[in-house]
Amino acid sequence: MNKELFKESERYMPGGVNSPVRAYKGLDITPPIIKEGKGAYIFDEEGKKYTDYIGAWGPAVLGQADDDIVNAIKLTADKGISFGSPTRLELDMARHICSTIDSVDMIRMVNSGTEATMSAARLARGYTDRKKIIKFEGNYHGHYDGFLISAGSGVLTEGIPGSKGVPEEIISNTILARYNDIESIEQVFKTHGEEIAGVIIEPIAGNMGVIPAKEDFLLRLKELCMEYNSVLIFDEVMTGFRVSYKGAQGLYNIEPDLTTFAKVMGGGLPSGAYGGKRKIMEKLSPIGEVYQAGTMSGNPIVMAAGYTALKKLFDNPEYYDYLENLGRRLENGINEISKEKGIPTVINRVGSMMTIFYNELEKVETYEDALKSDIDMYNSVFKYMLNKGIYIAPSQFEGLFLSVKHSNEDIDRFLEIFRKY
Numbered sequence: 001m002n003k004e005l006f007k008e009s010e011r012y013m014p015g016g017v018n019s020p021v022r023a024y025k026g027l028d029i030t031p032p033i034i035k036e037g038k039g040a041y042i043f044d045e046e047g048k049k050y051t052d053y054i055g056a057w058g059p060a061v062l063g064q065a066d067d068d069i070v071n072a073i074k075l076t077a078d079k080g081i082s083f084g085s086p087t088r089l090e091l092d093m094a095r096h097i098c099s100t101i102d103s104v105d106m107i108r109m110v111n112s113g114t115e116a117t118m119s120a121a122r123l124a125r126g127y128t129d130r131k132k133i134i135k136f137e138g139n140y141h142g143h144y145d146g147f148l149i150s151a152g153s154g155v156l157t158e159g160i161p162g163s164k165g166v167p168e169e170i171i172s173n174t175i176l177a178r179y180n181d182i183e184s185i186e187q188v189f190k191t192h193g194e195e196i197a198g199v200i201i202e203p204i205a206g207n208m209g210v211i212p213a214k215e216d217f218l219l220r221l222k223e224l225c226m227e228y229n230s231v232l233i234f235d236e237v238m239t240g241f242r243v244s245y246k247g248a249q250g251l252y253n254i255e256p257d258l259t260t261f262a263k264v265m266g267g268g269l270p271s272g273a274y275g276g277k278r279k280i281m282e283k284l285s286p287i288g289e290v291y292q293a294g295t296m297s298g299n300p301i302v303m304a305a306g307y308t309a310l311k312k313l314f315d316n317p318e319y320y321d322y323l324e325n326l327g328r329r330l331e332n333g334i335n336e337i338s339k340e341k342g343i344p345t346v347i348n349r350v351g352s353m354m355t356i357f358y359n360e361l362e363k364v365e366t367y368e369d370a371l372k373s374d375i376d377m378y379n380s381v382f383k384y385m386l387n388k389g390i391y392i393a394p395s396q397f398e399g400l401f402l403s404v405k406h407s408n409e410d411i412d413r414f415l416e417i418f419r420k421y
């Protein structure tokens, strides 16, 4: 039934999907068509059960169909689905984020991570009256034209340098730098310093596989941005409220000028936001001259779901300890098994997000390191695990995500299956 449904999907949607990585291109298998999910488990149209380690690509840190989120959605929907007017719910959400994330004085809600990063780039340009934005190799910031160069995620999985349809003129304002390479950013600032509107970075990269930035690298980046009056943008679309409540900036204790959020922030609904220093945010229309708008932005149902999720995470800090313990159990187990079998493996993990790199290097710290991974090996393990009901990302260059609904028994089952590969 998965096969028939997917075949028909291919007739109506390019590649049968609404986002490329879901199509399992090059893997020679049909992606399961997911019908429903609860907690740590999802089920396909054939009734097959999977333990979910994709978590909707990050958002589902509270698992699928969390009761509190579902209730909030139902209660809100009953009272109206969209108004396009100010609501108390968006105030609750904005107040909550601004009062719990130190670097965020003001925030603007949007509808996706892409919209958040694209708008943050525009704001940085408008604020500085400069054009150039630095991005890092292998980092992914959504599908905005200016970021589709050496991008991670699906772009990297497909092995393409960028995207057709992106004008050279736009890309010429993006400067590529090397992740975790201090010399590279010093060089770029030395050459282009006065033209650099902003720097966008995944402070813990998750879209070339998980690769955390080194602390001294991030600190130097922050210093350079201050020295040259460039806007430092942390893209915490994946890491925000995930690696810790305060995201990567909380772990490193480094405050960016702007932060982009999405994924966990929306409780599973389409969402996004960007926020930061008041003096920068005040450049946004209607009080400033940088225009950005959205019919659906701050949608009440999204706000209710997101606020419920964030409040629950904030009120239960022990969740993050729990996720750390689960993550460590999985990491240790995989390392042990790989060592026993003599399979070269590097695991990068921060809390509940991790990547198993099939890689002969000691460490995977850069984009080039990640590219040296054995993709055939990963794909083979992926197919085996999927077949056994363990749903992990269909790409070496994506993360594996845990939720608070996963149990030690789930992890042990993962390991038991993994051992038999």
Ligand SMILES: *Cc1c(COP(=O)(O)O)cnc(C)c1O
Pocket: 111, 112, 113, 114, 115, 117, 140, 141, 142, 143, 202, 206, 207, 235, 236, 237, 238, 262, 263, 272
């Ligand atoms: C997922 C992701 C995006 C894009 O978000 P969408 O909601 O898919 O547009 C941007 N940046 C990072 C770091 C992401 O992980």
